[in-house]
Amino acid sequence: MTTAPRAVRRAAPRSRRSATPTDPAHALLPAVEPVRMLDETGSRLPAHPDYPEPSTADLRELYRRMVVGRRFDVQATALTKQGRLAVYPSSRGQEACQVGAVLAVRDTDWVFPTYRESMALTARGIDPVEVLTLLRGDWHCGYDPAARHTAPQCTPLATQTVHAAGLAYGEAYQGRDTVALVFIGDGATSEGDFHEGVNFAAVFKAPVVFFVQNNRYAISVPLSRQTAAPSLAYKGVGYGVPAEQVDGNDPMAVLAVLTRAVAHARAGNGPYLVEAHTYRMEAHTNADDASRYRDGAEVEAWRDRDPVTRLEAYLRGAGALDDAAVAAIAAEAEAYAADLRERMNLAPAVDPLSLFDHVYAEPTPQLREQREQVRAELAAARDTEGDA
Amino acid sequence: MTTAPRAVRRAAPRSRRSATPTDPAHALLPAVEPVRMLDETGSRLPAHPDYPEPSTADLRELYRRMVVGRRFDVQATALTKQGRLAVYPSSRGQEACQVGAVLAVRDTDWVFPTYRESMALTARGIDPVEVLTLLRGDWHCGYDPAARHTAPQCTPLATQTVHAAGLAYGEAYQGRDTVALVFIGDGATSEGDFHEGVNFAAVFKAPVVFFVQNNRYAISVPLSRQTAAPSLAYKGVGYGVPAEQVDGNDPMAVLAVLTRAVAHARAGNGPYLVEAHTYRMEAHTNADDASRYRDGAEVEAWRDRDPVTRLEAYLRGAGALDDAAVAAIAAEAEAYAADLRERMNLAPAVDPLSLFDHVYAEPTPQLREQREQVRAELAAARDTEGDA
Amino acid sequence: MADTPAVKTTMAKALNAALADALAADDRVVVFGEDVGQLGGVFRITDGLLARFGDRRCFDTPLAEAGIVGFAVGLAMSGLRPVVEMQFDAFAYPAFEQIASHVAKLRNRTRGRLSVPMVIRVPYAGGIGGVEHHCDSSEAYYAHTPGLKVVTPATVSDAYSLLRAAIDDDDPVVFLEPKKLYFSSAEAVLPARTEPIGRAVVRRAGRDATLIAYGPAVPVALEAAEAAREEGWDLGVVDCRSIVPFDDATVTAEVRRTGRAVVVTEAQGFAGVGAEIAARVQERCFHALHAPVLRVSGLDIPYPPPMLEHTHLPGVDRVLDTVARLQWDDQPDPRWLPRMEGAA
């Protein structure tokens, strides 16, 4: 096979990976343009040589979970206004990434989410009340990470990338074919831990998929202050890790690219890096004021690339979705939100003395003393209340 | 210009940088093969389109400093055996890198060395006794960094990369055309600070040249445990930083590549990454036992690529060096070593109370108390000695 | 300046004014970090600085705390005076190596030929309903690292004054801003210059015992002293302001006068700054003491979440309970009777 001139490849994105086998970098570089399978109206683009189209059943499931996910996200935002959540980072606009990625892995695979992945976790089937436990003000992550194969949502940026490398290596070490899927933001790729995590995974050929949701902002910091690289996917080659870019608002492409990446990792070929180009439609969290750093026109432009309507249009066009089905899914989403709202309205009972239970496997003598002190304080406070 | 097939480019290394201007990564990737200008016997290879040959005067100066540098290195190693130095990391075998790099910068440029760059610093003209001050057991770096535009030799791996980015940015900010040249080892590229340093330099377009001496080992850890990348220079593209690989035992190529990198940075084009493929002929330091992790055959193979004899052969062939000149330089090196030996034999006088002088600009009240305590202890010890 | 009228302002505004005035006064000052530019910082401490001074003087960086601090080291080497913001306490940990091995040591390693006159601003401690990793009291890590100065204001005027002093200082200063006091307000005359770094202040004179506090614990101590009057105790309050250097003279003079002391800190107690203060006070005031120097602190647990942070934080009750144990009747504290040790 001879090398096609770049300009041509650019116009009609094709995999560059098999083009020039003599250059060691060549198998690792992403295609120059992000992989796309649906255009902004939901029409199917020409078939991509590397990425077979996901099954209609999978796409319908993807659509269903995106609709429910978006409704969940709106509900969670509403809960902050009612004071039921301390804070909530919305992922509206990123539904294709949040749901597409978790659909690409098995239940036995591990997911390493950040604070922004609440939707991904509910799409994974974790109880939304559990997912929101920390954000409502409790001291633990809510769900059982071991049972759900899902690490606690990670706030210190990029630190989870290294855990994922370790977990994936440890699983393979013990003969299990688990893949670890790490979510990370564009901003967090600047942290040293990103570098170390990807590098460890590469050196130890750990089955990890690093999934960068490049939503163009890190709170207020724009991508241009994060990197001067052509795109974040170009970081892969520096670790010997194959990488791809994908249109993060194209649900079909996200699912297809992630599926291939997961298969690559599961087959023992080591890690894979995927960068999804997407956009955070809401502020960073409910506490943030995005109008300070980006204008409405920019946000509006991204409304036209909405991943939910895009997939809906495609599925309708393909005859896989009709009004009745759309209505049924919408109703399911409403019911989901209503149930969440209801359960979140019950104030959780949190025992202050539970603070001492899991600092160590057994409380130290010092913690036992402090527990006793707090117990006495609480008793005294109850007495005072009783007196009053 | 059309794209030449890679296989051809591989056989006869040419710059790939101007080949396919449509691919954003293209201008950033290193050539597939390290740049070489002299073969192992010192014969000139075909001219390289990107790298003009350095002047004969510069090459002679490079040779002279390499010979003196090697003699210095041998002397320093000998001083460890005599107990005059606490420890010494030799850079024998890396003379082309150590000397070639500092020759490529001006006196007003800043150099950020690691513990291994003693030879580079002496080649820069810093008094070798000052360079060895820390290693002989004193508490400071010996030379005046501000006057010599040379940061103290840095031990915590990769941490100096970020300082260099900041310094270079600060210099430019203040209107000076200073370039910062950072030395770093292959192993240290795995540290998060390397990632952050290169990225900051790239985002802020700071005039920094990152010079990786890939000597294939980090103490005992081989390169294969450091990275799965085709080569370390491939890390540049992930930061949007152009990169090059060079044969680190080819003094002419090192000087040429560094000269171009420095010019690129000085011209305001931002940072540049250079990876030199070289080899550490000695153990990590005198305290290390390299026979535990690499065999003699490997070391022997590298003797054939000796950078000093290679440049000497070239210069002799070019009529720029004869027996007399070689002898004169050897004599200079001997005199240099003799002077160093002599001065290092004088035990340095270090005042214990000086420990308190530079912790803060002014000692805190607590340090004044502690200073007083130590003064009293020393006086008491003197009294006891006096009694005895 | 003497006739500038006092105005009601918040600590956040005072810090913002200090930064603005420092930028205006000295061209070498530059302010950077995550979200400090256009957004003005997540707490708005840098609000308006980009607009007023331009993006050369106040700018955002990539998200990398070691990078931010290390970049500042380089800027300081080039002659500038960087002021960097760590977004929250726990997010300064990635910079720990840069701080401990470089910021703290560069002057010493170069025999004073290079210095790093930089300020690392760290919004710290809790009481704001923050989730995990957002409320650490991290002062001990810095205070235990020779070469760093560590200061923390408790009042609006001190916030302004200490920040200006920190920026003017030739040594690196870790400047800890108690988040829960950001929006506390007071009448203040700005630009205020209270006292140089290294001076504690007696916030309240007292006869019976001395409460020693800094940062977020100062208002708690003052409130406790007020409440103690009902119990018949006249408590003094010393605000350390500067942890390194520590003002032994002011603290010990007070304790020698009262003969009793309680150290109040919000951080987890074990091996914290409260331990240092207790240790040095009893070393220096032993013969004046009628009771051990006691400590009130946060619990030795990860900082707890909004719902339970009041359980963790030393409040007025815990302070008064502790004051009550200052052996007023010369009885040993029953808690420390041998059989109790380690039991619960």
Add this chain to the structure above:
Amino acid sequence: MADTPAVKTTMAKALNAALADALAADDRVVVFGEDVGQLGGVFRITDGLLARFGDRRCFDTPLAEAGIVGFAVGLAMSGLRPVVEMQFDAFAYPAFEQIASHVAKLRNRTRGRLSVPMVIRVPYAGGIGGVEHHCDSSEAYYAHTPGLKVVTPATVSDAYSLLRAAIDDDDPVVFLEPKKLYFSSAEAVLPARTEPIGRAVVRRAGRDATLIAYGPAVPVALEAAEAAREEGWDLGVVDCRSIVPFDDATVTAEVRRTGRAVVVTEAQGFAGVGAEIAARVQERCFHALHAPVLRVSGLDIPYPPPMLEHTHLPGVDRVLDTVARLQWDDQPDPRWLPRMEGAA
């Protein structure tokens, strides 16, 4: 085992044996870090493990300490029991965030559903003629971080026993190895099992005062106690062994008996573990004390170089000078008279 003969061995060898025995006993144990494979570690603590157990069980990693610790967190999540080596004390600082925000907290954050039974081995402290960054006493940073256990052996038998206990422990343990004792030797019966983590030991009973020490300071305290006999003092020595959890019962029992205590640590003193020990001892033993609890520590300076480390390190003379100030004649310590404060 009772009849295994005692053999003369070094702490380094005992640690190596502990690792080998742990690898042999439990398939889940893996050992990794920088240079721990083929080289056997720069101090040879992992010597021979690769050859004996293969490079799956003992291996080198890229040079990245946050990576090493974070990778271990992931391995622990998968069910393994990682033992990692930080090459030197100061080179663990890049891992500080991983240690403080993840290793220490993961159990708590997951309500005990995930745990991180890992050991972070840190060769620490000085006395070996090391150059800058190679001799930090970093124990306070870890001891102040809830969720970590922190232990440090002072004898050959404890080195073996505590390391086995640390690997068996379900909590993360920062295992601090005093470099200067690596090649100290003693008769020991290995596999030794002394006591569980959390128990101090009275190394020497004494009547007049108690020296409290751990790790590298223990031999100094013992030597000082021996030398003190000439001065007519009968000093006891307690070796804490475990900093977290701390054995209050053993320490306070000794101090209550003698009525005087000196804490000896090698680390810089300010806000160090020595401060914690002094603070808690005076809290708990106040009525038994005839003098303040004094501290002998390293100076509050960056660890000094080979030529001057003896000036920094608390030696026998500094300990005895301090013991002499324990107000044997009930006179206040002249150093702390008001006029002296802050003067020099």
